[in-house]
Each structure stands twice: as C-alpha cells, then as structure tokens.
Amino acid sequence: MDKITTIVGKEWSEVFKNKLVLFSVLFLPLILAVIPLVMLFVFRQAGADAALSAELNDPEIAALAGEMCVGLSAGDCTLVYTLNLFVLMFMILPVAIPVTIAAYSIVGEKTTRSLEPLLATPITTVELLTAKIVAAIVPAILATWLAFAIFLVGARLLAPPAVFSAFFAIHWLLAVLVVAPLLTLLAACVAVIVSSRVSDPRVAEQLSSVVILPLILLVVGQAVGLILIDRQIMVLLAVVVLVLDVGLVYLAVRLFQRETILTRWK
Amino acid sequence: MIQTENLTKSFGDHLAVDRLTLDIGEGEVFGFLGPNGAGKTTTIRMLTSLIAPTAGRARVAGYEVGRDDDQIRRHVGILTETPGMYDRLSARRNLSIFARLYEVERVDAQVEKYLKLLGLWERRDDAVGEFSKGMRQKLAIARALLHEPRVLFLDEPTAALDPEASRLVHDFVTELKGQGRTIFLCTHNLDEADRLCDRVAVFKTHLRVVDTPGKLRRQVYGRQVVFHLCGAAEAFLPVVSGLPFVSAIEADAGKLILTLDDPESHNPDLVRALVAAGADIQFVGELRYSLEDVYLQLMKDGVDA
Structure with a gap:
C-alpha cells in the first residue's frame, strides 16, 4: 500500500506541474459548471424580452423534451431540457480528465527514461498500475463532483423551483456519483493500455479520447429526442461500464509486459 | 555472488x-x-x-x-x-x-x-x-x-x-x-x-x-621487456636470439623488445649478455600495454573463452 501511495504522490507532484494537465483538471470542470448557469441566468433575463421569450417558448423543444416537461410551460421546459443536456457533460468530464493524466504519467515515464529504475524496484505490476490508475481517476472524480456540486447549487438558486424539481432526478445522482467514477476508471484503463503502446503523450491522449465517443452519442441521442435517459438506462449503463471496467483492468495488467516495454520503448 | x-x-x-x-x-x-x-x-x-x-x-x-x-x-x-x-x-x-x-x-x-x-x-x-x-x-x-x-x-x-x-x-x-x-x-x-x-x-x-586485466595482457602480449640502447638495436639481435628464455625478439631503432616468461629471473642474464657484447643500455623496463590495446586485439582476433 505504501508503494501505491508513494507512486500516487509522485504522480500528482509531477503531473500537476504540467500546465496542460492542470488546465484540464481545474478549468475544464469549472467551465462546464459555469456555462449552464450563465445560460440559465441569461434565459431567465430573456423572459422579460418578448422576442427571446418567444424563442424560448419553442414548442419543438417541448416536443423533444417529452416526459421531462409534463405540467411545465414551454419556456420552463426549455430550461429543463438545457439542464438535462448539460448534466450529461458531467459524464464526459470524468472521461476526459484521466485520459490526460494517465497519458502523461505513463508516456512521461517513457520519455524521461525513468521506467527502468522504477521497474527495478520491488514494485509489482499490479501495484504500479493501481497507482497510475488511482493517480489519474481520483482528481477526475473529485473535480467532477465539485463541478457538479457547483452546477447543482447554481441551478437550485437560478432556476425556478418547478424547473429544478422537474430536472433534478435520482438518475442524475446515480450518473454523477456512480456511473461517472466507473467511466473514469474505464477511461484510465484505456489510457494505460494505449500509453503502454505509443511513445508520444499527445498520441496516447488522442487515441484514448475515443472513449468519449459513445458518451457523445448518448448526449446527441438525448438532445434529438431519440432516447430519454431515465433511472433504468442509468442502471443499465452502470452495469455495462462496470463489466467493461473489470475486463479492462484485467487487460491493462495483462498487456503491461515489463520486458516488452523495456526493450521496445524508444 | x-x-x-x-x-x-x-x-x-x-x-x-x-x-x-x-x-x-x-x-x-x-x-x-x-x-x-x-x-x-x-x-x-x-x-x-x-x-x-x-x-x-x-x-x-x-x-x-x-x-x-x-x-x-x-x-x-x-x-x-x-x-x-x-x-x-x-x-x-x-x-x-x-x-x-x-x-x-x-x-x-x-x-x-x-x-x-x-x-x-x-x-x-x-x-x-x-x-x-x-x-x-x-x-x-x-x-x-x-x-x-x-x-x-x-x-x-x-x-x-x-x-x-x-x-x-x-x-x-x-x-x-x-x-x-x-x-x-x-x-x-x-x-x-x-x-x-x-x-x-x-x-x-x-x-x-x-x-584479470594483468593475465589478459600476458595472454595477448606475453611479458615484454624493452631495452633502450645507444645506437642501432639490430646489432645485438644475434646476442639475444641464442638465449633459451627469450621467446620473441623485435628490434626497432634503438629499442630491443624481448618477450620473456619470467623477466624478474632473466633480466640480469640479459643485461649481462648485452653489456658483454658492448651494448650501452640507457633504460630497461617492462612494456605495459593498456587494457584498451588488449581489448582491441581480442576483438580483432575474435578469441573465444
């Protein structure tokens, strides 16, 4: 355990001195938390403006929102629809952050040639990978939860009570508290696997970012009314991601071959 | 270990x-x-x-x-x-x-x-x-x-x-x-x-x-003693060539280079023989090859253990 915490501490000390990583961990979540709140504020102000108010009361959006908006005006429905779209971003966020951290932490060992002395210590592959993955996922989960808390408090303060009640559902808590960490683990494992096979952090990051695509499809599906994310879908998603996580953790350990990495990394 | x-x-x-x-x-x-x-x-x-x-x-x-x-x-x-x-x-x-x-x-x-x-x-x-x-x-x-x-x-x-x-x-x-x-x-x-x-x-x-580096030197070059003489060393080749303990001889201008098994025992006899033949000996010493010389020679020869 001490070895894992040592490596985690080392990763954080090193990785957070990288401005790009720092930006993705600190600013990205803040931006994602603040943008919907600004939009909420603007929409509420726009209520007084007749022209904008007409746009907000778009019946097409009300139609897309479907069950989300039962008993709400078209204007309030637009706000619920917007909040629902943005809350999905809190599932993309925990995927984006660990990819950046893991890509830099593993490929960084290659570029600085520090992996060989590290592997020469009595650290096991499982300990090393656990440390790398924990170092990548913990900041991502904390940043996501913090950003979501800001978003939630802001939404509670800025949105009309009826809108907040219609928006705030248990499946969003499930999404952020359960599915998001599972997605974070999935992204970190993919990044570890990809990073073990490429030698440029940017390539590792870009390849690992493919994990985001299915989530974007989910956002688009919800946006165009193809699916309406509810508790059942979220539970199903959690189970699927959990199964994928187990498989990917196993694969990451299996594919992290010390010998291959030492003899083929250039 | x-x-x-x-x-x-x-x-x-x-x-x-x-x-x-x-x-x-x-x-x-x-x-x-x-x-x-x-x-x-x-x-x-x-x-x-x-x-x-x-x-x-x-x-x-x-x-x-x-x-x-x-x-x-x-x-x-x-x-x-x-x-x-x-x-x-x-x-x-x-x-x-x-x-x-x-x-x-x-x-x-x-x-x-x-x-x-x-x-x-x-x-x-x-x-x-x-x-x-x-x-x-x-x-x-x-x-x-x-x-x-x-x-x-x-x-x-x-x-x-x-x-x-x-x-x-x-x-x-x-x-x-x-x-x-x-x-x-x-x-x-x-x-x-x-x-x-x-x-x-x-x-x-x-x-x-x-x-050991010393034994490798001996293995590759043997033990060589160099005599710095006044005048041409070639003139003294007949003197040393007849000595039984000299296994190889090389003369180069004023230098006579002899390969011996045991210089400590045979150097006095060599000095006596050369002096008796009229050689003016300026300096006597063992030729010391660097490990680099030995290494390069071994790589060149492709010797196997």
Whole structure:
C-alpha cells in the first residue's frame, strides 16, 4: 500500500506541474459548471424580452423534451431540457480528465527514461498500475463532483423551483456519483493500455479520447429526442461500464509486459 | 555472488546473449566490456530480473533469476545506462520516492546520507531538471545505493562525467568494494576497468575471455621487456636470439623488445649478455600495454573463452 501511495504522490507532484494537465483538471470542470448557469441566468433575463421569450417558448423543444416537461410551460421546459443536456457533460468530464493524466504519467515515464529504475524496484505490476490508475481517476472524480456540486447549487438558486424539481432526478445522482467514477476508471484503463503502446503523450491522449465517443452519442441521442435517459438506462449503463471496467483492468495488467516495454520503448 | 550458466536471451530471431557462463565472487569488481550492441545491457537486465532469460540459469545474491525476482530486486542496485529522473521533482524527493519503493526503514536519514556522500546535499531541494549531466549521474548512483544492495550493477557510470566527477565515482566504487559489495561494471572506459576491476570479461553476444586485466595482457602480449640502447638495436639481435628464455625478439631503432616468461629471473642474464657484447643500455623496463590495446586485439582476433 505504501508503494501505491508513494507512486500516487509522485504522480500528482509531477503531473500537476504540467500546465496542460492542470488546465484540464481545474478549468475544464469549472467551465462546464459555469456555462449552464450563465445560460440559465441569461434565459431567465430573456423572459422579460418578448422576442427571446418567444424563442424560448419553442414548442419543438417541448416536443423533444417529452416526459421531462409534463405540467411545465414551454419556456420552463426549455430550461429543463438545457439542464438535462448539460448534466450529461458531467459524464464526459470524468472521461476526459484521466485520459490526460494517465497519458502523461505513463508516456512521461517513457520519455524521461525513468521506467527502468522504477521497474527495478520491488514494485509489482499490479501495484504500479493501481497507482497510475488511482493517480489519474481520483482528481477526475473529485473535480467532477465539485463541478457538479457547483452546477447543482447554481441551478437550485437560478432556476425556478418547478424547473429544478422537474430536472433534478435520482438518475442524475446515480450518473454523477456512480456511473461517472466507473467511466473514469474505464477511461484510465484505456489510457494505460494505449500509453503502454505509443511513445508520444499527445498520441496516447488522442487515441484514448475515443472513449468519449459513445458518451457523445448518448448526449446527441438525448438532445434529438431519440432516447430519454431515465433511472433504468442509468442502471443499465452502470452495469455495462462496470463489466467493461473489470475486463479492462484485467487487460491493462495483462498487456503491461515489463520486458516488452523495456526493450521496445524508444 | 553472481553465477550464470548458459544464460541466453533472444529477441525473436536476434540472439542478444549466447550461453553466458560466469561466476563472480563476493566483494569482486567485475568489468563487463564489449562494443555497443554486444548484449551487455540485456545481460544486466536479466541479472536484475527486469527481463527473463530465454534459456540458461542465473543466481544473484543467492536468489534464482525467474523464481526469486522480487528478492533479487530487493538485493541489487542498478544504475541504468540512461539514468531517468523525475525532472520536475527535487533531488531529495526523487530519492525518497525510491527509498520508499525499496522499503528503506529510515528514509530521510538514508536520503541525507547519500546526498551528502555524493556532494548533492546543497542542491537537495532543486528540481533535478536543472541539474548537469554529472549531477544527475551522481544522483542516479545514490538512487541505486539507497537500499544498501549487496550487488550493484553499474551501466556506464562515468559516461557523462567530467574527470573530477569520474574520480569521485571511482573512489566511491573502491569504497563500495571495501565494504564487501559485489560490483558488476559495464563500461567503455577501459582505463576505468583496468583501474577498478579485479577481473574483466570481454563480451560480444557470447563471452570472449574472462580474467584479470594483468593475465589478459600476458595472454595477448606475453611479458615484454624493452631495452633502450645507444645506437642501432639490430646489432645485438644475434646476442639475444641464442638465449633459451627469450621467446620473441623485435628490434626497432634503438629499442630491443624481448618477450620473456619470467623477466624478474632473466633480466640480469640479459643485461649481462648485452653489456658483454658492448651494448650501452640507457633504460630497461617492462612494456605495459593498456587494457584498451588488449581489448582491441581480442576483438580483432575474435578469441573465444
């Protein structure tokens, strides 16, 4: 355990001195938390403006929102629809952050040639990978939860009570508290696997970012009314991601071959 | 302390190390010499349990490679060819990370000891990225010693160092030898190997020769004595050619170079014979070939152990 915490501490000390990583961990979540709140504020102000108010009361959006908006005006429905779209971003966020951290932490060992002395210590592959993955996922989960808390408090303060009640559902808590960490683990494992096979952090990051695509499809599906994310879908998603996580953790350990990495990394 | 028996490593079709058999004793400084790509680093990686042998066996510090890898990692220290460091972290932090990974009991004290010993204490809180190559190398040596290993593998320890820092490392290696540690030294610096090593091996995929530097010299060149004479040395060839203990003769201007089995016994007879023949002897001495000469000759001859 001490070895894992040592490596985690080392990763954080090193990785957070990288401005790009720092930006993705600190600013990205803040931006994602603040943008919907600004939009909420603007929409509420726009209520007084007749022209904008007409746009907000778009019946097409009300139609897309479907069950989300039962008993709400078209204007309030637009706000619920917007909040629902943005809350999905809190599932993309925990995927984006660990990819950046893991890509830099593993490929960084290659570029600085520090992996060989590290592997020469009595650290096991499982300990090393656990440390790398924990170092990548913990900041991502904390940043996501913090950003979501800001978003939630802001939404509670800025949105009309009826809108907040219609928006705030248990499946969003499930999404952020359960599915998001599972997605974070999935992204970190993919990044570890990809990073073990490429030698440029940017390539590792870009390849690992493919994990985001299915989530974007989910956002688009919800946006165009193809699916309406509810508790059942979220539970199903959690189970699927959990199964994928187990498989990917196993694969990451299996594919992290010390010998291959030492003899083929250039 | 290190025993290998037909240790072999292949990467696909490429044979990197071929049936290497060695026996290195406790407290010995063993030089492992060979050209680039000879398989020296691969050998070190096998002996430090970083990679697995394809065939053969090896024991390091009493532990079997492939079976007791964790124990081997605990009991050996390694200075890698390129001593990668965490550049954004301080020297002290770099060492304390490794001390914890090696489960050193008194981390701070041990880190302080080696930072001081290698002259890096004043720069302990500076980021390693700001260090010169020599300072990085010294830090890497400290890292290899933190857990007080019984066996130390040094891959080109003075490659990037200036003469002063090299001297420091040489003195340090001598001190480590004095503490009874076994040192496996890969180096291209043959003068360094000559000075530090009890025995050296010349290796290129397979073992060419292994012996003490002195015996290798004798094996390749024999023992040669040079006589500096006034006038042409050729005139005295008939005098020495008849002597039974002279196995080879070479005359070069004023120098007469003779190969003898036992110069200490035969030099007085030689001096007497030459003086009696009218030679004016200016100087007599044993010709000393450098290990570099020996190494180059061995590589050229392709001698096998």
